[in-house]
Amino acid sequence: MTESLLTITDRIPDGLLEASARDLHRILPGPTLIHLPGRRPEPLFVSILLHGNEDTGLLAMQNILHRYDTDGLPRALSLFIGNVAAAAQGLRRLEGQPDYNRVWPGGDHWMDSPEAAMMARVVDEMRPRHTFASIDIHNNTGLNPHYACVNRLDHRHLQLATLFGRTVVYFIRPTGVQSMAMGALCPATTLECGKPHQPHGIERATEFVDACLHLEHIPDHPVAPHDIDLFHTVAQVTIAEQTDFSFSRRDADLYLNEDLDHMNFREVPAGTVWGRVNRPGACPVARDEHGRDVTADYFELHPQAEDAEGTGLLVLRRSVMPSMLTLDERVVRQDCLCYLMERLSPGEPLL
Secondary structure (H helix, E strand, C coil): CEECCEEEECCCCCCCCCCCHHHHHHCCCCCEEEEECEEEEEEEEEEECCCCCCCHHHHHHHHHHHHCCCCCEEEEEEEEECCHHHHHCCCCCCCCCCCCCCCCCCCCCCCCCHHHHHHHHHHHHHHHHCCCEEEEEECCCCCCCCEEEECCCCHHHHHHHHCCCCEEEECCCCCCCHHHHHCCCCCEEEEECCCCCCHHHHHHHHHHHHHHHHCCCCCCCCCCHHHCEEEEEEEEEECCCCCCEECCCCCCCEEECCCHHHHCCCCECCCCEEEEECCCCCCCEEEECCCCECHHHHEEEECCCCCCCCCEEEEECCCEEEECCCCCHHHHHHCCCEEEEEEECCCCCCC
């Protein structure tokens, strides 16, 4: 059955279990939702390849489907395979295409697009099925540990996330992400599995999905404080489209340190230099989880004697922990430079 961009099927398409992400377009007509039965009827929902260059989810789910090829799944599984067209070119998304993880119900951008209508249809498909839990599997391009994300400080969401590992990030911005939309139906988490195609990330995602398929229920009591390192994303840092930036060209409007991604998930002290602003107005912009410009809270310029007004060293004003810093300039353009986090104690109220 096909509606708009979406194909829905109740069988594994021929060749799916052997195909690479780049070859999926030869097997699937586009984004595809596959409903498979299992011994427990409430399905586990898994989305993969919302970004076409992030293949760990595909490789993990191929492992899972091979593992249960003979005896059947322990729980029903609904598998959504996202941006097949971008995967064919090894890209996060195609030029002119919306980000497949920014157009789910509740988003702020592209909500009148066919892709947004498709994601709403996926959520509508899952709503009456009494979905057990939702997992969105991703990679990232910078040096990051494996970690899970949640959008609700709810015991069941946190219990699900800590099944992947003790490092958990809570965020409510960006909006329009899968875990936020599916979190209205069931416990939901996003897995960040390091760089694409790395064996350890594939193995860890595989075993997490397998564990979830075997769960009878997800506990509704607090996670023990010694079992979780919880971080709150307080700002997203972006670079204006018109700003010429570089990690290697010192004369760019914004020259950023070439080892910036080594700061991910580290407590970076105030006074740390991130680079140089060589043109007035080229400073990165930090926005908090409500969309407010909070750049002045986190960054300041330290002009040198020869610098013009509005230029100088780009310096942190306060101690923060960055995540998802990347040196991939295309990803910076299509998404952001990084997120800024602060440590949060479980149960601590958010200001």
